[in-house]
Amino acid sequence: MAAAAQQTGGRPDTAAPYAIELRGISKAFGPVQANKDIDLRVRKGTIHGIIGENGAGKSTLMSILYGFYKPDRGEILVNGQPITIADSQTAIRAGIGMVFQHFKLVQNFTVLENIILGAEDGGLLRPSLTKARGVLKQLAQEYQLNVDPDETIDELSVGHQQRVEILKALYRQADILILDEPTGVLTPAEADHLFRILEGLKAEGKTIILITHKLREIMEITDSVSVMRRGQMVASVETDGTSPEELAELMVGRKVLLNVEKAPPQPGAPVLEVRDLKLVDDEGVERLRGVSFDIRAGEILGIAGVSGNGQTQLLELLGGFPEKGAKVSGSIRMNGQELDLTGTKSDAATRRARGIGHVPEDRQSEGLIMDFAAWENVAFGYHHAPEYNRGLLMDNAAIRRDAERKMEHFDVRPRNPNLAARNFSGGNQQKIVVAREIERNPDLLLVGQPTRGVDIGAIEFIHKRIVELRDSGKAVLLVSVELDEILSLSDRVAVIFDGRIMGERLPDQTTTGELGLLMAGVTDTDHHDAEDGIPPAHAHVDEQPKEPR
Amino acid sequence: MDKMPKWADVILTPLISLLLAMIISALVILAIGESPTMALKTMVDGALGSSYGWGFTLYYTTNFIFTGLAVAVAYHASLFNIGGEGQAMVGGLGVALVCLALPWPHWGIALPAAMVGAALFGAAWALIPAYLQAKRGSHIVITTIMFNFIAAALLNYVLVNLLRPVGSMDPASARFPEGTHLPALTDMAAALGMEWGRNTPVNITFFIAIVACVLVWLLIWRTRLGYEIRAFGRSEPAAMYAGISPVRITVIAMLISGGLAGLMAINNVMGESERLVLNAVEGAGFIGIAVALMGRNHPFGVFLAALLFGFLYQGGGELALWTSIPRELIIVIQALVILFTGALDNMVRMPLERLFLAMRKRGDA
Known part of the structure; x- marks a missing residue:
């Protein structure tokens, strides 16, 4: 494909036309200028990174490229040819393929059916399926993209689902592949495998655009990188000629501390004592298989692990809202007192009253009511608190005042308590949740994925607040799939795999490699299995709910 | 950032929808060879042109406010209560039992008692679907629809076999005692020295309906329970996170909803017919769905929408009476209004x- 790239030769200043060239792309949504005069050149056969904070306009730009939005101004050239991309079909015909952050797969279709969906050759399915099977086999060999074509999507791990997305694009003969935050859901090993696939694609002459906020990945795999800030392209540099620090500064527009500065911990009495916690969900799958740990006052315990290994269930159980129909056993002691695990006093309101704050993993469906105004969300979960109420009615004025104060403390922007939560950026939504939970000064703070989809500036801020809470003598349980985050914040790291704690390490006495192995379920005894680096498919308990083992 | 100002959202959009519905209705009337302007004039004169017309319009409005509020409250908890019809029927049974139980000395005493009866019976009728939804996951839309039929059958049985006075051939209860007769607006106006709306059914319940609007507004936007209902309605996982029990909110929201639907019986059973007859609700429970939809589940919106449907009901009756436009066409017009203001809302909004x-x-x- 790449060999067939036409040398249109219309423009003498370019020896080889760029795979993608954008000139002066602008796009506004109402008063918001999402993209402003964007110029971008992506050389054929390279991996080009695009980084920027949330809301910098990366996704808008890529949506324009894929035909989801029409630019207000500007030109798009694909392989040197000006082109108007009116819809995704045009983009596909132009050889552009997109792998979205949230996969667009039909869960109960097989891999093969998903691949031909929208690219069927005729009214009958069989010829298309046969053809796809052949193409798939070939692609699998060429690029290490092995997936069972007859497996249904819901049986696949997240990493494999992503491969299906890539295969979908390749099946449509994509020459230019855009990947939006592809590693967010992968283990380090899976991410490495993905990078090997991308390298292979590049070797075949494909062009890859990688959108990410992880500086490490940019440095590791890209040839060149463009930085976006507030809708503008602020820099395009060769990766070899830059550093993570420089990129971070370009992204945020000021110097950023990539590592959290914190004093050594001063652990006090145990705040949370978890013993042999077990949870079987209503489909009979054991999600937690006897989890035990302690957290002391003034200490951050980090729980590392690939998502879907029981972290969610652990947080929900501690927070007082385990999934409906789950069977729970074990014991949780908070400040020396036994907590009710199953009875009427096991709900989230009681847990809050016991001094447990909770920043949930999914702020959009749990931590916030997206349609509520920011001020209403500030009372969420604490709406029974006396200071928010006056007799029978809620004291909305008091809640509003409190919201204004908290939004100021946590630098939530825009500082408008009347704005609905959904109208804030991801980072600011998270700040609202963190402000609400931390300002209550809980004895124990449960934190799930505190910086998922949060921009660098806000990450730094949220990390600082968590460390401050710990320094004031409170206990923190941190669950994150970002190893870097776990390593830089935690005082102790526990690794969870398949509902069990595989081991505990001190962050300065371990390596990503060692933790990665534990995350894949490999203990010291069966070390040799792990050379491949790919965790067994059953690492993803979430994706295989039907097999109780 | 909101896409358009609030006034455009809540006032302009329904007004345009209404206008579109009127235009199509006019075309339909033209098509059957009648004059749309005449028809409109007949409806406006008949429903709003005299205190007599107003008396009926407001009577219907009162019914629709109660059933509209019932749908709205449940809707805030993301529950679609289709059972207003049945709940209002059973509410009527509650009213009848209270009114017939004692020789009430004065309506001022009978009214609160009957209200309790109406609300309790209506709420009880909503309780079973609510419980089934909360505990067993049976869809509330299905169960409330089924309970409408069960209510109709129940009333049939009770009226024919239990409440029918000996010797009567009519499937209706005995007349309620004198002491339960509610003051009509006519009487209240007369007490103030005004002559207004003679022989019209509108009665003191109209004011109760307005108070109910205010109370529902307070409940939804000013109380902890309302906060929890709204939070649960927007996101069940978030409600769980906040320690709000889905079972509790589902049941409470449906009890309030059923109670409001039941209260409609104060207007039609106690205020108007002064006895319990078969099919007393006359579809008001279903109109309540359209009213809540058009009123965007806000009590003030419900009030305005109820007024509109009151006008359509009364104006439509006049149309059938004075023109050769068939009665069925009124249903067509009402359906068009529902279609445009409810189902096709986005067609105008976007x-x-x-x-x-x-x-x-x-x-x-």
Whole structure:
């Protein structure tokens, strides 16, 4: 494909036309200028990174490229040819393929059916399926993209689902592949495998655009990188000629501390004592298989692990809202007192009253009511608190005042308590949740994925607040799939795999490699299995709910 | 950022929808060879042109306020209560039992008692679907629809076999005692020295309906329970996170909803017919769905929408009485209003949003 790239030769200043060239792309949504005069050149056969904070306009730009939005101004050239991309079909015909952050797969279709969906050759399915099977086999060999074509999507791990997305694009003969935050859901090993696939694609002459906020990945795999800030392209540099620090500064527009500065911990009495916690969900799958740990006052315990290994269930159980129909056993002691695990006093309101704050993993469906105004969300979960109420009615004025104060403390922007939560950026939504939970000064703070989809500036801020809470003598349980985050914040790291704690390490006495192995379920005894680096498919308990083992 | 100003959202959009419905209705009337202007004039004169017309319009409005509020409250908890019809029927049974139980000395004493009866019976009728939804996951839409039929059958049985006075051939209860007769607006106006709406059914319940609007507004937007209902309605996982029990909220919201639907019986059973007859609700429970939809589940919106449907009901009756337009056509007009204000809401809303965005952009430039 790449060999067939036409040398249109219309423009003498370019020896080889760029795979993608954008000139002066602008796009506004109402008063918001999402993209402003964007110029971008992506050389054929390279991996080009695009980084920027949330809301910098990366996704808008890529949506324009894929035909989801029409630019207000500007030109798009694909392989040197000006082109108007009116819809995704045009983009596909132009050889552009997109792998979205949230996969667009039909869960109960097989891999093969998903691949031909929208690219069927005729009214009958069989010829298309046969053809796809052949193409798939070939692609699998060429690029290490092995997936069972007859497996249904819901049986696949997240990493494999992503491969299906890539295969979908390749099946449509994509020459230019855009990947939006592809590693967010992968283990380090899976991410490495993905990078090997991308390298292979590049070797075949494909062009890859990688959108990410992880500086490490940019440095590791890209040839060149463009930085976006507030809708503008602020820099395009060769990766070899830059550093993570420089990129971070370009992204945020000021110097950023990539590592959290914190004093050594001063652990006090145990705040949370978890013993042999077990949870079987209503489909009979054991999600937690006897989890035990302690957290002391003034200490951050980090729980590392690939998502879907029981972290969610652990947080929900501690927070007082385990999934409906789950069977729970074990014991949780908070400040020396036994907590009710199953009875009427096991709900989230009681847990809050016991001094447990909770920043949930999914702020959009749990931590916030997206349609509520920011001020209403500030009372969420604490709406029974006396200071928010006056007799029978809620004291909305008091809640509003409190919201204004908290939004100021946590630098939530825009500082408008009347704005609905959904109208804030991801980072600011998270700040609202963190402000609400931390300002209550809980004895124990449960934190799930505190910086998922949060921009660098806000990450730094949220990390600082968590460390401050710990320094004031409170206990923190941190669950994150970002190893870097776990390593830089935690005082102790526990690794969870398949509902069990595989081991505990001190962050300065371990390596990503060692933790990665534990995350894949490999203990010291069966070390040799792990050379491949790919965790067994059953690492993803979430994706295989039907097999109780 | 909101796409358009609030007034455009809550007032302009329904008004345009209404206008579209009127235009189509006019075309339909033209098509059967009648004059749309005459028809409109007949409806307006008949429903709003005299205190007599108003007396009926407001009577219907009162019914629709109660059933509309019932749907709205449940809707805030994301529960679609289709059972207003049945709940209002059973509420009527509650009213009848209270009114017939004692020789009430004065309506001022009978009214609160009957209200309790109406609300309790209506709420009880909503309780079973609510419980089934909360505990067993049976869909509330299905169960409430089924309970409408069960209510109709129940009333049939009770009226024919239990409440029918000996010797009567009519499937209806005995007349309620004198002491339960509610003051009509006519009487209240007369007490003030005004002559207003003679022989019309509108009665003191109209004011109770307005108070109910205010109370529902307070409940939804000013109380902890309302906060929890709204939070649960928007996101069940978030409600769980906040320690709000889905079972509790489902049951409570449906009890309130059923109670409001039941209260409608104060108007039609106690206020108007002064006995319990078969099919006393006459579809008001279903109209309540349209009213809540059009009123965007806000009590003030419900009030306005109820007024509109009151007008359509009364005006439509006049149309059938004075013109050769068949009665069925009134149903067509009502259906068009429901279609445009409810189902096709986005058809008007989206172009409007775009228009406002374009205007704002020009304003910024």
